[in-house]
Amino acid sequence: CFPLFSLQTDVRVFSLNCWGIRYLSKHCPQRYAMIGDLLSKEEHDIVLLQEVWSEKDFLNLKKKLACSHPHCHYFKSGVIGSGLAIFCKHRIHDTFLYRYSLNGYPYMAHHGDWFGGKAVGMAVIKIGSMTANVYVTHLHAEYCREKDSYLPHRVVQAWELQQFIRHTSAGADVVIVGGDLNMHPQDLGNRLLRAYTGLRDSYLETANFDGCEDGMTLIADNPFISKKELVPFEKGIRIDYILFKGSSKTDMHCDSMSTTKGSIPDHPFPYSDHEALTAELRMEPHTPTEPGHDKKSMDQDSGKVAELVDILTEARTEVKVGLHCAERMRYTATRTGIMGLALLFLELAIAAVPWLALGAEQPFPRTSFYLLAALCCAILLTTFLLYIFYTMELKSLQGAEDQMRLAVGSLQEKLRGFPLPQPYSTHRKPPEGQEPSAFDPEE
Amino acid sequence: CFPLFSLQTDVRVFSLNCWGIRYLSKHCPQRYAMIGDLLSKEEHDIVLLQEVWSEKDFLNLKKKLACSHPHCHYFKSGVIGSGLAIFCKHRIHDTFLYRYSLNGYPYMAHHGDWFGGKAVGMAVIKIGSMTANVYVTHLHAEYCREKDSYLPHRVVQAWELQQFIRHTSAGADVVIVGGDLNMHPQDLGNRLLRAYTGLRDSYLETANFDGCEDGMTLIADNPFISKKELVPFEKGIRIDYILFKGSSKTDMHCDSMSTTKGSIPDHPFPYSDHEALTAELRMEPHTPTEPGHDKKSMDQDSGKVAELVDILTEARTEVKVGLHCAERMRYTATRTGIMGLALLFLELAIAAVPWLALGAEQPFPRTSFYLLAALCCAILLTTFLLYIFYTMELKSLQGAEDQMRLAVGSLQEKLRGFPLPQPYSTHRKPPEGQEPSAFDPEE
Numbered sequence: 001c002f003p004l005f006s007l008q009t010d011v012r013v014f015s016l017n018c019w020g021i022r023y024l025s026k027h028c029p030q031r032y033a034m035i036g037d038l039l040s041k042e043e044h045d046i047v048l049l050q051e052v053w054s055e056k057d058f059l060n061l062k063k064k065l066a067c068s069h070p071h072c073h074y075f076k077s078g079v080i081g082s083g084l085a086i087f088c089k090h091r092i093h094d095t096f097l098y099r100y101s102l103n104g105y106p107y108m109a110h111h112g113d114w115f116g117g118k119a120v121g122m123a124v125i126k127i128g129s130m131t132a133n134v135y136v137t138h139l140h141a142e143y144c145r146e147k148d149s150y151l152p153h154r155v156v157q158a159w160e161l162q163q164f165i166r167h168t169s170a171g172a173d174v175v176i177v178g179g180d181l182n183m184h185p186q187d188l189g190n191r192l193l194r195a196y197t198g199l200r201d202s203y204l205e206t207a208n209f210d211g212c213e214d215g216m217t218l219i220a221d222n223p224f225i226s227k228k229e230l231v232p233f234e235k236g237i238r239i240d241y242i243l244f245k246g247s248s249k250t251d252m253h254c255d256s257m258s259t260t261k262g263s264i265p266d267h268p269f270p271y272s273d274h275e276a277l278t279a280e281l282r283m284e285p286h287t288p289t290e291p292g293h294d295k296k297s298m299d300q301d302s303g304k305v306a307e308l309v310d311i312l313t314e315a316r317t318e319v320k321v322g323l324h325c326a327e328r329m330r331y332t333a334t335r336t337g338i339m340g341l342a343l344l345f346l347e348l349a350i351a352a353v354p355w356l357a358l359g360a361e362q363p364f365p366r367t368s369f370y371l372l373a374a375l376c377c378a379i380l381l382t383t384f385l386l387y388i389f390y391t392m393e394l395k396s397l398q399g400a401e402d403q404m405r406l407a408v409g410s411l412q413e414k415l416r417g418f419p420l421p422q423p424y425s426t427h428r429k430p431p432e433g434q435e436p437s438a439f440d441p442e443e
Numbered sequence: 444c445f446p447l448f449s450l451q452t453d454v455r456v457f458s459l460n461c462w463g464i465r466y467l468s469k470h471c472p473q474r475y476a477m478i479g480d481l482l483s484k485e486e487h488d489i490v491l492l493q494e495v496w497s498e499k500d501f502l503n504l505k506k507k508l509a510c511s512h513p514h515c516h517y518f519k520s521g522v523i524g525s526g527l528a529i530f531c532k533h534r535i536h537d538t539f540l541y542r543y544s545l546n547g548y549p550y551m552a553h554h555g556d557w558f559g560g561k562a563v564g565m566a567v568i569k570i571g572s573m574t575a576n577v578y579v580t581h582l583h584a585e586y587c588r589e590k591d592s593y594l595p596h597r598v599v600q601a602w603e604l605q606q607f608i609r610h611t612s613a614g615a616d617v618v619i620v621g622g623d624l625n626m627h628p629q630d631l632g633n634r635l636l637r638a639y640t641g642l643r644d645s646y647l648e649t650a651n652f653d654g655c656e657d658g659m660t661l662i663a664d665n666p667f668i669s670k671k672e673l674v675p676f677e678k679g680i681r682i683d684y685i686l687f688k689g690s691s692k693t694d695m696h697c698d699s700m701s702t703t704k705g706s707i708p709d710h711p712f713p714y715s716d717h718e719a720l721t722a723e724l725r726m727e728p729h730t731p732t733e734p735g736h737d738k739k740s741m742d743q744d745s746g747k748v749a750e751l752v753d754i755l756t757e758a759r760t761e762v763k764v765g766l767h768c769a770e771r772m773r774y775t776a777t778r779t780g781i782m783g784l785a786l787l788f789l790e791l792a793i794a795a796v797p798w799l800a801l802g803a804e805q806p807f808p809r810t811s812f813y814l815l816a817a818l819c820c821a822i823l824l825t826t827f828l829l830y831i832f833y834t835m836e837l838k839s840l841q842g843a844e845d846q847m848r849l850a851v852g853s854l855q856e857k858l859r860g861f862p863l864p865q866p867y868s869t870h871r872k873p874p875e876g877q878e879p880s881a882f883d884p885e886e
Binding site: 073074075076077078079081091092093094095096097098099101117122163164167168170171172366367370371373374377381388391392395396398399402403406407410413 | 516517518519520521522524534535536537538539540541542544560565606607610611613614615809810813814816817820824831834835838839841842845846849850853856
């Protein structure tokens, strides 16, 4: 069927982190059944799911939603998968997956993020005559806000996410992004994403919101949430989002937005440990504003660019912290490896003395000898693998930092093109004894 | 300086695989000096280098080319790096790196591709008023054409390369791709890349070619090439390319193309084991052809789509071969791991018998006991790591296959929209007893 072109098109978008770890997540099969019932009843245009870790669960959902959502895609990546799935009423014409270059550490097996192969999945969908680029993603979790060792990884993921969206969406009429960003609204990565892409937050854009206080999506009232994990945010946090933007051809608005509120009427437990998001988006052909670049919009633009430069500088600092940390870890691995090697040589030397003294009795107890040798070999192998891993982490961090530096340079070039506005002078005089520019592209 | 807009803009593009493995590649420092001299003398607009494995060499080149090519970017990835570098006369506004999901095996250390973190790097450049998206890439090497175990990896790389170029270039006026594709002109991956993106091959597009016979870039006359590696292609092969395309706004043509021919006048050896490519590209504002979709262009379009479906089907077959292979390898790793575990239990059981018999003498010689235990543990660890690696390989191959299947479905949908042309019937009647469609999107 070919929908006739109308001036206005409505799209209902749903996003949920399903918490679908088979045998580990509580009531997993029952919750998937509930999610399937909800989706087939509600018939959203676009359904963006995260943490669908098992392909079997995806296939069950696919079977159940064959009528309501005939088109779907499951994004595969990493050891377990990316956990990302899209269900859609409209045909999916194309898909593309970008795997984040950094995603935690394989030896942090209890956190499990590394095995999940976190990524951003894209689907190109035609809604009527409009092309929508739909993105679903899930960023690295935050396990401890005070001492978040994964922050540089998450900032680089946010950086790569904005790059991916910005560079792949040039041909789209509208852009829709949904997922679990694992970032609070004002967190660095979130600001970076929104400022760079111009994406708007459904929760902030709608006058018609029905859901948890402050749009929270991980709430204390959810029975699957342990309250002490949320401290110091007693009521909950907002880390799941539906973002959107139009284009030069299409305007996009959020008419209403809702979230589930912990418990579900007539059900013993909620759909997941996260709350589900639903946004009603409206697309219209773009109505051009009055022509001519007036002074105000010019100032606003330069203000935005200057804000972006500030956010990027903050992000670079965070990435540099990650770089120092990775360098220290690699140094520790190298040193431990060298100590293991030295120990092995020492042991061999001690064992060799009586052997060189031709026939003198071996003073080294055999058991200790073999145990020590095995320990040395284990140390050598582990530190070698860690060395390789940290080198790759370093390369990714350096790569992101290089790209950010280049981006700052390009933005500053743009700022120089603007007439100097009041609040942001691009040629601030540096304090004496300081480098001329904090973001020198050749630094 | 802001170049004035003229109706025609010329761009000179250079591409070279530098073979820059420090201490291993022959005459590496001397060759880099030669390359630096050439580039600073020739002043190409865009220089795309591959196999610049050491960042130090990149930084030396950067210093040397500071006047001729003030803008540059080095793409970091993997353990050693991606080896990719761009030097440019025009400002680089933005960069983006896509790491291929498959790139050989870490245990094939003598081939080294896995450690290189093969990727495609993108740079957004403004040339006059035009936006050029420039890509540089290096695909997995082909070590044995008859029994090429890396073919599925290279096909998936070509698939991801075309996805990346297609999705990121929508906003560009022109697209320029250079690099070592490690594929012959008619190889599957090359056909996939060209057919899907519409990229044109400089060598085939120009009437004005000066270089090796058949545009070869790896030739027997190059003193760094061992002739037996090229068998059965005695004279050489063409695996390096400069590809380009315009857009709806800009036409692009290749005025001339040249390659080096093995030896360099006044120098004792060539720049690299690969030949260097130079293309002179010309950009003009697009001149629209007569309006109206005539029957012929419609037929051509449907012909192209049908050709793409055929190529995709071939690619899917190749990826499936890779899938079977990866599954077999993972099965072997699992079986070996289980055997290692069984051996360990057996050993412990034998050792436990006299211990249970309270004080009876240990019949197991200690040396053998510890050696065997160490062997079992080594087997277990290795097979565990291999299992994880093969699972990731499987996920990537399955992911690519899924995306290809979806793309075939979408293309067939498109074909159904065309009026039935003579050479390609979209509703071919299948032979009796055969499935209705070889590319059923729901298959």
